[in-house]
Amino acid sequence: MVIFAYLRSLPGLGISPGINPDIRYLSPLYLPLTGLGLYALKLIDFTERDIITSLKTLGALAVTVLPLAYVIQQYLWPSSLATQLTFLMWLSYSFLAVAAITYLLALSKRLKTEYVAYALPIPLLFSLVWESVVDFRFATVGWEGYHFWIPLVQYVWYMQYHIFPF
Structure with a gap:
């Protein structure tokens, strides 16, 4: 409803x-x-092996790319939350389109499902980057006076700001 x-x-x-x-x-x-x-x-006959491949890929990307993408965004647009979110939105849409094309090629048997297993985690990763920007940046700015996780988010933010003072 x-x-x-x-x-x-x-x-x-x-x-x-x-x-x-x-x-x-x-x-x-x-x-x-x-x-x-x-x-x-x-x-497309997505098997258990493909699921494990997708989860391992997402885990590896989350450990390496997630913090790096977050720090790069804070460096490029430190005061513009809207620019960060818009950039991530278009990046997510682009990788989602790549994953959809990969899926359609696997559905038509022109591509192995293994490629889909590697393509699916990428849009998920950028959703996690978007979530980190929303959670940490909005919470520490006090957007409309609404904090998500006081004081944990602020502690992580201050720690990040101490490590990367830009």
Whole structure:
């Protein structure tokens, strides 16, 4: 029922600052879309080995690329949260398109499912980078006086600011 109240906002989901940080409005769609995603992976014979490959790839990327991407963004746009989020949004859309093309090629049997296993974690990684920017930057700035995780986030932020003073 909640989703119907926001149907007019869905076309502007990726560009509207009013709905962009608060994705909870789409929560009724999570379970059905997860089911469709699992069915889509079943169509290309995504095996347990492919799932393990995807999880290992996501883990390796999260350990290496996630902190690096966060620090680079803080260096390039230290005072512009909107620029950071817009950049990540377009980066996520681009990698999601690459993953979708990889999936379609695997569905048409032109590509092995192993490539899909390596392509799927990349959009997930940039979702994690987006989440780190939203959690840490918005929480420490006190965006509209709303802190997510006081004092843990502020402690991590001050520690990061001490290590990378820019």
